[in-house]
Amino acid sequence: MISVIIPFYNEKENLPTLIDGLTKVLKGRDYEILLIDDGSVDKYQISNIKYQINIKLVKHKKRLGKGQALKTGIENSSGDTIIFMDADLQDEPKDLPAFIEKIDQGYDFVNGIRKKREDNELVKFYSRLAKNFLQFFLHSPYTDINCGFKAFRREVIKDFVFYGNNFRFFPLYVSYNGYKVTEIEVKNNPRRFGKSKFGPSKLVTGVFDTLTAYFLYKFAEKPLHFFGTIGGIIFFVGFFISFYLTIERLFFGVLLVTRPLLWLGILLIIIGIQVGMTGIIGELIVYLSKKK
16 A cells, blocks of 8 residues: 655645546555545545545644644555655656555655756745755765655654654664665656745754754763763863963953953853753753653
């Protein structure tokens, strides 16, 4: 069974064409298509395909975000192989068999690489930024981690927790857990109908999401390494300032009352200790959670 999960928001012009393309390439296979309506307000109707038993529409009462829509799709799916696709027709249904072929060859996760991208320059800039950051700091094996076209075995997602926008880093989770991953090139079509959901605000949130992923995947089980390093740097800067001022006072008679730098040194020492203690508390939380 192949489950194709398509989250969408206000894509009524694109969905009929997408569904028609998918039913053609999946003909003869055991499949289901799950359309996850994330609170659309464009009055999309599924009446013209409701009698096809392998197509299912699930609606959110309000817009909850793509991550929640994907989670809803997984919870309502029954396939052994799961496909993620976007509903804007930028993904080409004809590329889907290539994903399935890679799964049949023994890969656990297949990520798409958009060649000749048709997105605007803001989207391309964000993708390049995220790619370089993840490859340098998190050793990401992916060329285009933000591509929405993916295929994977159900088993790889069983322990993944969807929240916020962390669905973007699901491929990293798969790779870090030792599953066999690969990538294939896919065609990227220009959007024909509707408006892109990516704007300047998404760029800002994307930066924070990337930093969150860096912390979670690098330091989730060793928070003291993160907080301890930062706290240690701050502490020693404060200690050096205070030590220097102490030398001036003891050996050169410089009055500290005229040196406001002293307060900065004391403040940095206190902040450094507090940040370091945050790491220790984090280590205790990890330890106690592992004992349960």
